[in-house]
Amino acid sequence: MSNxxxxxxxxxxxxxxxxxxxxxxxxxxxxxxxxxxxxxLITLFAPLIAPYSPTVQFSDSLSLxxxxxxxxxxxxxxGTDELGRDMLSRLLHGARLSFGLPLLVVLAAxxxxxxxxxxxxxxxxxxxxxxxxxxxxxxxxxxxxLALIIVAILGPGLENALLAIWLVLIPQFLHATRxxxxxxxxxxxxxxxxxxxxxxxxLLFVVIFPNTIKVLxxxxxxxxxxxxxxxxxxxxxxxxxxxxxxxxGTMLAKSVEVAYSSPWVMALPGLALFVxxxxxxxxxxSLKSAIDERIKR
Amino acid sequence: MSELxxxxxxxxxxxxxxxxxxxxxxxxxxxxxxxxxxGETLAIMGETGSGKSSLARLIAxxxxxxxxxxxxxxxxxxxxxxxxxxxxxxxxxQDTDASLNPHxxxxxxLEEPLIFNTELNPAQRREAVADALRKVxxxxxxxxxxxxxxxxxxxxxxxxxxxxMLNPDIVVxxxxxxxxxxxxxxxxxxxxxxxxRDMKMSYIFVSHSPEIIRxxxxxxxxxxQGEIIxxxxxxTLFNQQNDPYTTSLLQQTYTLG
Numbered sequence: 185m186s187n188x189x190x191x192x193x194x195x196x197x198x199x200x201x202x203x204x205x206x207x208x209x210x211x212x213x214x215x216x217x218x219x220x221x222x223x224x225l226i227t228l229f230a231p232l233i234a235p236y237s238p239t240v241q242f243s244d245s246l247s248l249x250x251x252x253x254x255x256x257x258x259x260x261x262x263g264t265d266e267l268g269r270d271m272l273s274r275l276l277h278g279a280r281l282s283f284g285l286p287l288l289v290v291l292a293a294x295x296x297x298x299x300x301x302x303x304x305x306x307x308x309x310x311x312x313x314x315x316x317x318x319x320x321x322x323x324x325x326x327x328x329x330l331a332l333i334i335v336a337i338l339g340p341g342l343e344n345a346l347l348a349i350w351l352v353l354i355p356q357f358l359h360a361t362r363x364x365x366x367x368x369x370x371x372x373x374x375x376x377x378x379x380x381x382x383x384x385x386x387l388l389f390v391v392i393f394p395n396t397i398k399v400l401x402x403x404x405x406x407x408x409x410x411x412x413x414x415x416x417x418x419x420x421x422x423x424x425x426x427x428x429x430x431x432x433g434t435m436l437a438k439s440v441e442v443a444y445s446s447p448w449v450m451a452l453p454g455l456a457l458f459v460x461x462x463x464x465x466x467x468x469x470s471l472k473s474a475i476d477e478r479i480k481r
Numbered sequence: 482m483s484e485l486x487x488x489x490x491x492x493x494x495x496x497x498x499x500x501x502x503x504x505x506x507x508x509x510x511x512x513x514x515x516x517x518x519x520g521e522t523l524a525i526m527g528e529t530g531s532g533k534s535s536l537a538r539l540i541a542x543x544x545x546x547x548x549x550x551x552x553x554x555x556x557x558x559x560x561x562x563x564x565x566x567x568x569x570x571x572x573x574x575q576d577t578d579a580s581l582n583p584h585x586x587x588x589x590x591l592e593e594p595l596i597f598n599t600e601l602n603p604a605q606r607r608e609a610v611a612d613a614l615r616k617v618x619x620x621x622x623x624x625x626x627x628x629x630x631x632x633x634x635x636x637x638x639x640x641x642x643x644x645x646m647l648n649p650d651i652v653v654x655x656x657x658x659x660x661x662x663x664x665x666x667x668x669x670x671x672x673x674x675x676x677x678r679d680m681k682m683s684y685i686f687v688s689h690s691p692e693i694i695r696x697x698x699x700x701x702x703x704x705x706q707g708e709i710i711x712x713x714x715x716x717t718l719f720n721q722q723n724d725p726y727t728t729s730l731l732q733q734t735y736t737l738g
Contacts, residue, residue, distance in 0.1 A: 372576055372580035373580050373581055375580075376574065379542055381563040386597070
């Protein structure tokens, strides 16, 4: 057995490392990831970075264009709106409401939906079909419409909008998880593991779960971008965050009146939303293909 | 020779969801009974849909029987009791790709039965995995490989290693040779025969190929529409065939698994 340790010294990279290596080779993905990282930092440290409070009004400088314009002032880098509020501060603070809160809502929905979905897939008979079909009706209605109905019942407001989106996302997570686990449940390798005498927990978490992670990652990022869009849409319609709040959708709604005289008030929150959504989607998509590639190689 | 496995009145029905008020029932196996002595190799033959795969999976525990009982050394095997069964009966699947988990290393998968059925510590488990890999002609280093890094033949060897991890009495192979090309098939057949000689196992294998059955099997079972047409010593059966169905099965000359 002199050659028994031939390759043993060499460490094979863990699955996570392999996915990261694939991911790193994708220029778009890395760019999007850096943008996303930047937005996360802004979300976390908005009060420290922002030069002013998002609601303080400077009556001496109403509707100032951004600083690079001749009429702009360097005090307000991205200009001010019609009430003299600093756009930069509002955008930075808005990241918390338009980017951070959707993430929390998605995680909360995943925390409820995923275990229920896994339970539905692992059990058989009445328990399984009850869980599966219980929330089916909700899935047939578009998420924004459903959120509208819930907000209409509970009344407008950011909390109610968040609650509505949370309720809308739960069945989506339940279904995605259930289908992903169910697709693997009767594969030969799962049966083989079962014939090895493994416990149900081991079967779910070690054998099946790694094989569903691709679907779940996609579902998470899709839900995240849906939540961002829905909160902005509800804000735009005046059903979500209310007016003085710097939520990007609400800012867009208010800017409609001054879109001709000071277009930056409309363009900037729109741009922020666009960049955020594109970054989230590209990262999710690249993560999916990186996981795919790892198996293929 | 002592009796190892006894199957009594084993039946398996499948429900097809044609219409929900009248699901179509398909009888894959009808009251199958037989027994097998230790160290013997049983080959199951039959046309497509004759229930041979169902029988193999029922014996291995991958499916639950509708009725009937399987006894191992006069002890009834309860369906769903994997921890007892897996120490005695193991299975090798037909599709090597599908039967290995793409996200776990080969070593982790070979370790599974040891973790749940023995008291070995991690170092002993690693040693046992290395031993099993050597027995099937792989290197201990293959334990850190993922299945997509290996060739089909290596994967099939890994599957066989998984089957012999707990020193079973019976290995069930459901057309385990069908997907391999002829040279690898010859290697795997020799490997199986060597393992049988060393470990005194019984094989139950499902196959289409009369050549392989003649080479390996002690007993042959012919199935047709879920019923045993004949069950006899391989020699007897190959030399005196009365039934046209048996004759047509045994005289096929194509060499697909």
